[in-house]
Amino acid sequence: MRGNLFAVGVDLVVLTVRGDELCVLLVRRSEQPFEGSWGLPGGFVAPDEDLADTAARELSAQIGSGAAGRVTGHLEQLAGYAAPDRDPRGRVLSVAFLALLPDLPDPDQPGVTSGWHPVADVADLAFDHTRILSDGVERARETLEYTTLAAAFCPPEFTITDLRRVYEAVWRTEIDPRNFSRKVTSTPGFLIPTNRHVTGGPGRPAQLFRRGPATRLHPAMLREPAVRAAG
Amino acid sequence: MRGNLFAVGVDLVVLTVRGDELCVLLVRRSEQPFEGSWGLPGGFVAPDEDLADTAARELSAQIGSGAAGRVTGHLEQLAGYAAPDRDPRGRVLSVAFLALLPDLPDPDQPGVTSGWHPVADVADLAFDHTRILSDGVERARETLEYTTLAAAFCPPEFTITDLRRVYEAVWRTEIDPRNFSRKVTSTPGFLIPTNRHVTGGPGRPAQLFRRGPATRLHPAMLREPAVRAAG
DNA sequence: ATAATAGTGTCTCTTAGACATTATGAA
DNA sequence: TTCATAATGTCTAAGAGACACTATTAT
Numbered sequence: 001m002r003g004n005l006f007a008v009g010v011d012l013v014v015l016t017v018r019g020d021e022l023c024v025l026l027v028r029r030s031e032q033p034f035e036g037s038w039g040l041p042g043g044f045v046a047p048d049e050d051l052a053d054t055a056a057r058e059l060s061a062q063i064g065s066g067a068a069g070r071v072t073g074h075l076e077q078l079a080g081y082a083a084p085d086r087d088p089r090g091r092v093l094s095v096a097f098l099a100l101l102p103d104l105p106d107p108d109q110p111g112v113t114s115g116w117h118p119v120a121d122v123a124d125l126a127f128d129h130t131r132i133l134s135d136g137v138e139r140a141r142e143t144l145e146y147t148t149l150a151a152a153f154c155p156p157e158f159t160i161t162d163l164r165r166v167y168e169a170v171w172r173t174e175i176d177p178r179n180f181s182r183k184v185t186s187t188p189g190f191l192i193p194t195n196r197h198v199t200g201g202p203g204r205p206a207q208l209f210r211r212g213p214a215t216r217l218h219p220a221m222l223r224e225p226a227v228r229a230a231g
Numbered sequence: 232m233r234g235n236l237f238a239v240g241v242d243l244v245v246l247t248v249r250g251d252e253l254c255v256l257l258v259r260r261s262e263q264p265f266e267g268s269w270g271l272p273g274g275f276v277a278p279d280e281d282l283a284d285t286a287a288r289e290l291s292a293q294i295g296s297g298a299a300g301r302v303t304g305h306l307e308q309l310a311g312y313a314a315p316d317r318d319p320r321g322r323v324l325s326v327a328f329l330a331l332l333p334d335l336p337d338p339d340q341p342g343v344t345s346g347w348h349p350v351a352d353v354a355d356l357a358f359d360h361t362r363i364l365s366d367g368v369e370r371a372r373e374t375l376e377y378t379t380l381a382a383a384f385c386p387p388e389f390t391i392t393d394l395r396r397v398y399e400a401v402w403r404t405e406i407d408p409r410n411f412s413r414k415v416t417s418t419p420g421f422l423i424p425t426n427r428h429v430t431g432g433p434g435r436p437a438q439l440f441r442r443g444p445a446t447r448l449h450p451a452m453l454r455e456p457a458v459r460a461a462g
Numbered sequence: 463a464t465a466a467t468a469g470t471g472t473c474t475c476t477t478a479g480a481c482a483t484t485a486t487g488a489a
Numbered sequence: 490t491t492c493a494t495a496a497t498g499t500c501t502a503a504g505a506g507a508c509a510c511t512a513t514t515a516t
Contacts, residue, residue: 006238006239006324008239008313045235046235047322048315049315050313077310079308080282080308082282082326083281084279095313095324159468176508177468178509179506181468199514201467202465203466203514204467204468204513207468218453219450219451219453222450222505390495391495407479407481408494408495409482409496409498410479410481412496430487431488432487433487433493435485435486435493435495436494437496438496463516466516467515470512471509471510472508472510473508476503476505478504479503480500481498483496483497484496484498485494485495485497486493486496488492488493489490489492489493
């Protein structure tokens with residue numbers, strides 16, 4: 001009466017920006033199937049969990065609950081994947097979540113080999129994880145266009161240059177620092193100025209900001225120049 | 232080793248525009264649980280189906296495969312819903328899909344009571360369908376901002392006024408016809424002019440257009456005026 | 463002083479928003 | 490003629506893109 005039964009798991013596309021590159025957290029599989037391959041971290045949904053609970057639990061397990069507690073990141077559902085042959089063990093539906101985190105140290109999990117990998121270098125993941133990663137990266141790219149979520153890639157206090165490097169890494173483009181600064185500082189509620197500045201490096205010290213309450217960019221910041229109207 | 236098992240279904244948020252209102256296709260449930268309540272159409276995933284297959288099959292079953300074949304609509308995955316108590320029969324995960332269709336006649340399915348209901352009037356659906364509907368409507372509203380998918384609500388040939396009424400119904404706003412016309416006609420690939428015109432009514436005959444290949448609006452059309460920058 | 467980076471300012475072009483006018487049909 | 494609707498045009502202000510200049514630190 002209700003069709004066949006599925007195992008249901010949650011897979012995580014955990015993204016961060018390290019240096020100039022967008023990176024994803026991968027784990028090396030220690031079991032069949034795809035033993036020895038890299039794949040997305042994930043796990044099955046426990047009896048009393050909702051999907052977001054499973055995702056949050058798995059994320060804490062991966063990056064360490066200590067780090068998870070003080071991180072100003074972002075976690076959202078991406079999509080469900082359930083192709084009949086996606087798992088050789090049988091029918092497994094996976095709901096993928098997208099996590100955006102500031103740059104954290106490499107995880108050091110007992111018995112689990114995991115680490116950050118530049119997205120551009122990733123290929124041939126286990127299951128359909130290459131496709132899920134691709135969907136997650138595209139979602140992140142779109143999200144940065146019309147929301148303020150780029151700040152989820154930054155630590156609690158960050159400079160405008162830090163924020164710009166996030167956009168440049170995720171979009172793989174260069175952005176004019178002056179126009180970028182004008183855009184983000186003129187969006188009400190995007191950035192809250194602190195009176196603290198970064199010191200140590202060369203050049204004029206940059207002001208530190210915190211995330212403000214704004215969630216959407218009006219109008220959007222475009223990856224590519226607008227298509228010129230005909231005529 | 233893989234957690235507990237779920238029944239997996241697909242629920243459809245099928246939206247159309249009738250007159251000046253955004254409407255959703257609902258079915259009256261003839262079985263427990265929630266017997267007699269209205270709910271979203273849906274069904275379980277068959278053994279060899281992927282999620283999109285199930286969604287397409289259910290959609291055809293609801294609106295009639297004849298209508299489905301000639302319709303220029305849109306079908307996309309919305310989200311997965313799996314709260315532990317969402318179905319009293321046990322653990323059921325539902326992947327919701329959003330369908331946008333032109334105005335079609337009321338379905339006449341043997342043994343199934345279904346029909347179009349203005350979204351604004353809908354309340355107290357079965358299961359968590361009120362929430363799913365709400366998510367679907369919000370997705371549709373966002374989508375119209377930065378894509379050309381409003382045309383999925385229109386028949387194969389339509390006027391600019393038809394298209395504007397879609398935006399007005401989905402957003403529940405009024406849009407200036409002159410600025411709207413300029414926006415959509417100046418977006419390359421949004422509308423392909425035919426040389427046919429509608430006749431019969433009062434006023435100057437309007438030109439008929441078909442959907443073009445463009446998928447995104449650059450820049451977006453905003454529901455609400457942009458927030459004025461501080462200063 | 464020099465290099466490097468942060469921050470501000472200016473100019474132009476495109477587009478959104480507000481609104482007027484003309485065009486073309488039905489009653 | 491009158492009414493209704495389509496289609497085009499005009500003006501203004503906001504914002505994007507391009508780029509020059511000033512400010513403040515390390516070496």
